[in-house]
Amino acid sequence: MARALRSIAWLAMHHGGTQGLRLASNLILTRILFPEAFGLMALVAMVTTGLSLFSDIGLGPAISQSPRGDDPEFLDTAWVMQVIRGVGLWLMTCLLALPVAQFYGEPDLALYLPIAGFSIAINGLVPTKLQSAHRHLLLGRVTALELIAQALGISAMVLLALYTRSVAALVMGGIIQESARLVLMNLALPGHRNRFRWNREIAAELIRFGKWIFLSTGLWFITIQGDRLILGRFLSLEMLGLYNIGYFLASFPTQLGQSVARGLMIPIYRDRPAHASPENYRKQRLLRAALIGGAAGLSIVMALIGPELVQLLYDDRYLTSGEIVTVMACAMVPAALSMTYDQAALAAGDSRSYFIYSLIRAAAQTGLILIGILWYGLFGAIAAIGLTHVVTYPALVWLARRHRVWDPLADLAFAVIAGALCALALYLHWLGVSELIGLSSS
DSSP states (O other): OHHHHHHHHHHHHHHHHHHHHHHHHHHHHHHHSOHHHHHHHHHHHHHHHHHHHHTOOOHHHHHHHOTTTTOHHHHHHHHHHHHHHHHHHHHHHHHHHHHHHHHHTOTTHHHHHHHHHHHHHHHTTSOTHHHHHHHTTOOHHHHHHHHHHHHHHHHHHHHHHHHHOSTHHHHHHHHHHHHHHHHHHHHHOOSOOOOOOOOHHHHHHHHHHHHHHHHHHHHHHHHHHHHHHHHHHHSOHHHHHHHHHHHHHHHHHHHHHHHHHHHHHHHHHHHSOGGGOHHHHHHHHHHHHHHHHHHHHHHHHHHHHHHHHHHHHSOGGGTHHHHHHHHHHHHHGGGGGHHHHHHHHHHTTOHHHHHHHHHHHHHHHHHHHHHHHHHHHHHHHHHHHHHHHHHTHHHHHHHHHHTTOOOHHHHHHHHHHHHHHHHHHHHHTHHHHHHHHHHHHO
């Protein structure tokens, strides 16, 4: 438990620091660039993130849960697969650049996508020392290195933005950040130094475990980026940029909780299964309550202060993002329930059940967002994100019961308290929310 608490602190510091640096760069860049630039960058990020997720075969979870996760030959084979994947994704980005630009009617995407895609190839060279540190919950140095790399990338981004006044600064900043990350991880992390080595048996094991992860992460892309995939066809670049800023602020608590859960819960479920003893179950129950309570509580705070926060941080061009923060933060609250149950499946090597749940969630969210945007505009699309987690809760219960981690009393208490507080946030900001509904309908 002590190691888990230390890991929570490091993971929270990592994600909090990352988001803090992103916010600082956001505040600076919104004063240098224009809202349309953030809309265009949202489309670039959607494509590159989508390709990364659609091709993920779960090398990180595989190293975390496999008994051979410390074997140098196992790590080298996984690294070679990662390198091949990174180069392939960059080439795929180049091939998709022109069709994507034509689909969204934005010619600049044909130029920026191949440049942004090169950062994926650089990321593929990152050593497996990183996954080994996560396997053993040795996260202090990882946190420091990640934040240093991000600070270097953001600094370069700001300087380039001052010089170019274009989206090119955001794209090149990403490449500089990934390059710094690669160098730092190689030089400063302890562990096995990777080399090109291939073992067929190990590769087959990784593929067997990863085939369901491959499909699940493709569905995860639909879950976290599907809104922009759809909204990019219905909103102007300016409105998409405002939405992206609102989403960034509102999603911070949920992403923090998910980041902590992904880094922490697989080793805990693996080493201390809940069904092995009442003590394990009790400690995991307390840990889960802290995770979902913290994430949901921060989301509700963001819903309460969203418009005032945007007014304080941004200029008048971005005020609409405040109402988006309130509605989006409330929509994010139900997502807190799923952030630990799904990790129990991965810890047990049950990537098939994880895929089934991901498929149900992605299909529900895509359908609900389409219905929401067509009938109720942007407000309907945002509300659909929250409704997704409500309608897919039975599938989440199936997954949790399968691995004997379901806690129905805690879930019920969470739903009642969080629901009442979200209703309060919407009531207090109803004038602005109703304006967003009117803007969406028009």
